[in-house]
Amino acid sequence: MLSGMLFIFAPLVVGYLFSIHNKNLLAKLNSATASLVYVILFLMGLSLASLDNLGDNLQLIIKYTAVFFLVIGCCNLAALPLVDKFLPLETDASHTKLPLSKMALESAKLILVVGGGLVIGVLLSFDLSWVDTASEWILFILLFFIGIQLRNSGLSLGQILLNKHGMVIASVIVVTSLVGGMIASFVLDISLFQGLAMASGFGWYSLAGILMGDAFGPVFGGASFLIELLRELISLVLIPMFIGRMPCTSIGYAGATAMDFTLPVIQTTGGVRCVPVAIVSGFILSLLVPVLMLFFVSLSH
Helix, strand or coil: CHHHHHHHHHHHHHHHCCCCCCHHHHHHHHHHHHHHHHHHHHHHHHHHHCCCCHHHHHHHHHHHHHHHHHHHHHHHHHHHHHHHHHCCCCCCCCCCCCCHHHHHHHHHHHHHHHHHHHHHHHHHCCCCCCHHHHHHHHHHHHHHHHHHHHHCCCCCHHHHHHCHHHHHHHHHHHHHHHHHHHHHHHHHCCCHHHHHHHCCCCCCHHHHHHHHHHHHCHHHHHHHHHHHHHHHHHHHHHHHHHCCCCHHHHHHHCHHHHHCCCHHHHHHHHCCCHHHHHHHHHHHHHHHHHHHHHHHHHHHC
């Protein structure tokens, strides 16, 4: 159990040891990481195609997605407004209109990649026994690249520890998400540790889907991917609407995406004061996704 966790977690740790100052090299690394995400999501689609009783399994994915998304979201939104109340954050909120549909389209591309793999796997009916092994090795490379990205994100430990808002928001998201995971595991009658692992995605849909798929199969992987993708899509709509009145809630609900994908929305509609809070909370949550998810996966076996 522990050896399996270390085997998967090791590439992330090794990657974190590399400090890179060459911006061109970092740009190429980011591009390679994005490409690997598309490849592994396509393989996820192929894995779904190889399932027996595909129709029943797709219904199960939708069921898991709906329950986890609603329960975790309710738990998050029940506690985050308390942060706004007791630890208010000043903003320079604006009413700038953003091309949210264009940003949502970027997320939709990921769904199309998974769907493309599913359709090709169903229509062509070729041998898919190699998919799991290929996904596992690509996952190791991806985790290595992600470790490098986290190390070179520009945040020092001091900057993280000194940003009280960012740390509190991240802590609230972690605690309430895990509570939601426990409730969802009871509702769905699955293992407690499976529920906790599913709840540890914090909005990082690509990595969450990949890790859960590798650990528990394509049904859990597909559901985890959709849960976290829905969080991002809902965040794109909610942030401009509520960041002026509830900035901590808006930043917190965005989860790990607050440091990258939803950061432009946060900056444009909430102002520059929200940016360091979003980056710190997003960074902490991004760092905890593989740590907590792999930990709970190891306990479930």
